[in-house]
Amino acid sequence: MTALPASTIAEPDGPARARWADSDEAKGLMLVSPTLLYALALLLLPILIVFAYSFWSQDYLTIDRTFTLANYRTALGEPIYQDLLWRSLTISLVVSVITVTVSYPIAWFISFHGGIHKNLWLFLITVPCWTSYLLRVMSWKVILGYQGVLNTGLMSTGLIDKPVTSLLYNSNAVVITLVHSWAAFAILPIFVSLEKIDRSLIEAAHDLGDNKFRSFLRVTLPLSLPGVISAFLIVIIPTVGDYVTPKLVGGKDGVMIATAIQAQFGKGANWPLGAALSVTTMVIVSAMAGAVVLALKFFVRRIR
The missing domain is CATH 1.10.3720.10 (MetI-like)
Incomplete structure (x- = not known):
């Protein structure tokens, strides 16, 4: 049995991706994504910064970034x-x-x-x-x-x-x-x-x-x-x-x-x-x- 060329096998993926890119779902996702990323940056990033600080230590104004559980x-x-x-x-x-x-x-x-x-x-x-x-x-x-x-x-x-x-x-x-x-x-x-x-x-x-x-x-x-x-x-x-x-x-x-x-x-x-x-x-x-x-x-x- 003769194997099909790789290009022939990959062909259906291209049209499928193109159809998905033109779909309402993809357009909606592209529309929402910038706003979602912006919201995550405003909400999640400050929490991650506070979370990181909780494992550090401070001597006066100097932050020591060595991992420690002393604060907890x-x-x-x-x-x-x-x-x-x-x-x-x-x-x-x-x-x-x-x-x-x-x-x-x-x-x-x-x-x-x-x-x-x-x-x-x-x-x-x-x-x-x-x-x-x-x-x-x-x-x-x-x-x-x-x-x-x-x-x-x-x-x-x-x-x-x-x-x-x-x-x-x-x-x-x-x-x-x-x-x-x-x-x-x-x-x-x-x-x-x-x-x-x-x-x-x-x-x-x-x-x-x-x-x-x-x-x-x-x-x-x-x-x-x-x-x-x-x-x-x-x-x-x-x-x-x-x-x-x-x-x-x-x-x-x-x-x-x-x-x-x-x-x-x-x-x-x-x-x-x-x-x-x-x-x-x-x-x-x-x-x-x-x-x-x-x-x-x-x-x-x-x-x-």
């Missing part, structure tokens, strides 16, 4: 960093759970009972976001202060004889401020998820004998779970690294890990340790967020 041993072994990291994770988790819990009924009401005024409700929800984040934090400092709005109101009603000092400069003040600051960002993805639910599915559940609460658990909540997960991630990821809120309303009992990271990159002049603290926090938060997401999915499957 310090970040995970020093009691002060363990305490700050644990407090940050706890506060962030509490803030996320409260924010999603508070935001869900609001989003549900707008979606199912907003009627023609849905856009108005959404507009009102986003109004606080028009102001500076710093201004919103400072407003809670005025509300919770020693002679603030809350203490003044309680004293005027006779519920307390003197101002309460435990309202401000603690972890509770940080939680309250962060919940208020991120509630709007949690409401919107939950609302979008609820809007996508086919209302005929809920009617079918009622026709099959489910009451309103059971149809909510078996239909509405599972179908809106993507929005709940998105809202949870939107809140937990930035709040664990929040620096402004603990600085202004947290006091010594509300200090979080971001303060220690900023100190190492600033006055401490130890960028590798600051990078190790950042990477450690990022990894732990990612693992905790993944665990919570899996727990939510398991919970929804159990109640259906």
Whole structure:
């Protein structure tokens, strides 16, 4: 049997590649690729730089690029960093759970009972976001202060004889401020998820004998779970690294890990340790967020 020439075997590949190059898929990929590479350069490159710094060491202003795990041993072994990291994770988790819990009924009401005024409700929800984040934090400092709005109101009603000092400069003040600051960002993805639910599915559940609460658990909540997960991630990821809120309303009992990271990159002049603290926090938060997401999915499957 005579073997075919190599040129004859390779011929089909050429036309195939030409057809693929002229396809909509190739044109779309070529259109997206520059933007994707640009986004990766802006998002991934800084993370890789911080990751590399975490394995180096620094003596004053001199960076020693010799590989070392000393920064991670310090970040995970020093009691002060363990305490700050644990407090940050706890506060962030509490803030996320409260924010999603508070935001869900609001989003549900707008979606199912907003009627023609849905856009108005959404507009009102986003109004606080028009102001500076710093201004919103400072407003809670005025509300919770020693002679603030809350203490003044309680004293005027006779519920307390003197101002309460435990309202401000603690972890509770940080939680309250962060919940208020991120509630709007949690409401919107939950609302979008609820809007996508086919209302005929809920009617079918009622026709099959489910009451309103059971149809909510078996239909509405599972179908809106993507929005709940998105809202949870939107809140937990930035709040664990929040620096402004603990600085202004947290006091010594509300200090979080971001303060220690900023100190190492600033006055401490130890960028590798600051990078190790950042990477450690990022990894732990990612693992905790993944665990919570899996727990939510398991919970929804159990109640259906």
